[in-house]
Amino acid sequence: MAYGTRKQRRQIICAGAAAVGLAAASAAAAKNWSGWTAPVSAESLPGSSTDLNTASNDGCPFLAPDGDYLYMASNRPGGQGGLDIWRAPRSGEGWGAPENLGAPINTSADEFCPSPVHGNRLFFVRRLGATDSDIFVTRYGNERWEIPANLGANINSSFEEWSPSYFEDQDGNEVLYFSSTRNGHPAQDIFYSVNFGPAQLAPGGVNSSASDARPNVRKDGLEIVWDSIRFGTLGGPDIWTASRASTSDPWGTAIHLENGINSAGNETRASLSWDGSTMVFGSTRSGVEGSADIFVSTRSKVTGND
Numbered sequence: 342m343a344y345g346t347r348k349q350r351r352q353i354i355c356a357g358a359a360a361v362g363l364a365a366a367s368a369a370a371a372k373n374w375s376g377w378t379a380p381v382s383a384e385s386l387p388g389s390s391t392d393l394n395t396a397s398n399d400g401c402p403f404l405a406p407d408g409d410y411l412y413m414a415s416n417r418p419g420g421q422g423g424l425d426i427w428r429a430p431r432s433g434e435g436w437g438a439p440e441n442l443g444a445p446i447n448t449s450a451d452e453f454c455p456s457p458v459h460g461n462r463l464f465f466v467r468r469l470g471a472t473d474s475d476i477f478v479t480r481y482g483n484e485r486w487e488i489p490a491n492l493g494a495n496i497n498s499s500f501e502e503w504s505p506s507y508f509e510d511q512d513g514n515e516v517l518y519f520s521s522t523r524n525g526h527p528a529q530d531i532f533y534s535v536n537f538g539p540a541q542l543a544p545g546g547v548n549s550s551a552s553d554a555r556p557n558v559r560k561d562g563l564e565i566v567w568d569s570i571r572f573g574t575l576g577g578p579d580i581w582t583a584s585r586a587s588t589s590d591p592w593g594t595a596i597h598l599e600n601g602i603n604s605a606g607n608e609t610r611a612s613l614s615w616d617g618s619t620m621v622f623g624s625t626r627s628g629v630e631g632s633a634d635i636f637v638s639t640r641s642k643v644t645g646n647d
Contacts, residue, residue: 373643377620379601380636382629383411388433394634398424400623401504402635403557405457406615411436412463413635414453422449426465445488446479454504454555454610464505464517465489476505476519495539498523504555504610508562510535510588516562518543520554529554531567545592546583554578557612562588566598566611566620573597577607580622602638609633618642 383402384393393399401414410428417427417439425447429436446452451468458464461481467489468474475497477489491497498521506518515536520529523540529552531543547553551571558565563585568578580602583592602608604626611622620638 374617375641375643377598377600377602377638377640380622380624380638383435383621383635383637384630386433386435386637388437389435390429390432390438392438393429393436394630396631398632399635400633401453401455401610402621402623403454403456403612404614404619404621406459406560408614410457411439411621411635412455412457413439414455415439421447423468424451424453426452426455428455442486446486456505456507456557456612458507462507464507466503466505472501472522473499474501474503476502476517478505492517492537495537496534501529503529504557504567506557506612508558508560510562512588516558516588518556518558518565520556520567528552531556543592545585545590546595547592549595552578555610557610559613559617560615564613564617565592566613568607568609568611568622569595571595575603576605577625578609579603580608580611600638607633 382394383389384391395417397415397417399413399415403412409431412426412428414424415427416424420441426442427439428442429439441447452465454466456464462478464476464478466474467477476492478492479489480487500522502519502521504519508516510516516533518533520531522529524530531547531553532540533543534540542548547565547567549571551569553567553569556565556567566580566582569581570578580598581595582598583595585592604624606625609623611620613620618639618641622636623633624636625633
C-alpha cells in the first residue's frame with residue numbers, strides 16, 4: 342500500500358539510511374579497541390593508598406592528561422565544606438592518598454566534576470543554589486591556582502550544569518560538552534558549545550526522553566561515555582557509550598556497557614584517560630566502603646586498526 346508523497350517517502354528512506362550509517366560508524370569505531378575489563382576498586386590496585394576510597398562519598402573521577410593524578414570529588418573530612426575537589430598522585434599501578442586542592446577552588450559550597458586538561462587548566466562545577474550549579478575554569482601557574490572564572494551565560498544558566506568535558510575538534514575548535522537541566526525539567530540533557538559560544542543540544546544517540554548526564558568525550562572527540570536512566574539500565578543510572586566517525590557527525594547508537602561495569606547500584610560520571618585505555622567512574626554498588634567509591638576498567642588497542 343502506498344504511503345505519503347514521493348518527497349515524504351524519500352525523506353523516510355534517507356532518515357533510515359542515516360540511522361543505519363550512524364550505527365555502522367559506532368560499530369566500526371568500537372572495533373579499534375578490545376572490550377572493557379571487569380571493573381575493580383581503584384583502591385585495590387597495587388600501590389594505591391587505603392585512603393583512596395573512604396566511608397565518605399568518593400566519585401566524579403577524572404585522570405589528568407599525563408596520568409600523574411587522579412582528580413575526584415569527595416565530602417571526606419578535611420575539606421572546605423560539602424563536596425570538595427581532591428587529587429591523588431600516581432603510585433605504582435594506582436594512586437596515593439588524595440590531597441585537597443584548597444582555596445580558591447574549594448569553598449564552603451559543593452565543588453565537583455573536576456576536568457583537568459592540557460595547559461594546566463581545570464574545569465569544574467560549583468553549586469550556587471539548591472537547583473543551580475555553574476561551570477568554572479581555573480589555571481595552575483606560579484605554583485598556585487588562579488581565582489576560578491565562571492564560564493558565563495553561553496554555557497551556564499539558572500539551572501544545573503554538570504560535568505564539563507573539553508576537547509579540540511578536527512578543525513581546531515575548542516569544544517565543551519556538559520549536561521544541564523535547562524530544558525525545563527529535572528532530567529539532565531547533554532549539550533555542547535563550540536569556542537565557548539551558545540550551547541547546543543548534542544545530536545544523535547546521547548539524548549533520550551530519560552535523564553542523560555555527566556558526559557565525557559575522548560580527546561579526539563570520537564567517543565563519549567555518560568550515565569543515563571534510559572530503558573535498559575540495571576538499577577539507577579548506568580554507563581553508556583557512543584561513537585562517531587567524525588567530530589562533525591551526530592553521535593551513533595547508545596550502547597550499554599557490560600562485563601560488570603554496570604550494577605543494580607548507581608554508576609556515574611565515567612571518564613576516559615587521555616589515551617583512551619582507562620575508564621574511571623563512581624559507583625554505589627554492593628560492597629563499597631562508603632556511599633560511593635571509585636572504580637577502574639581498562640582496555641587495549643586492537644593491533645592493525647586505526
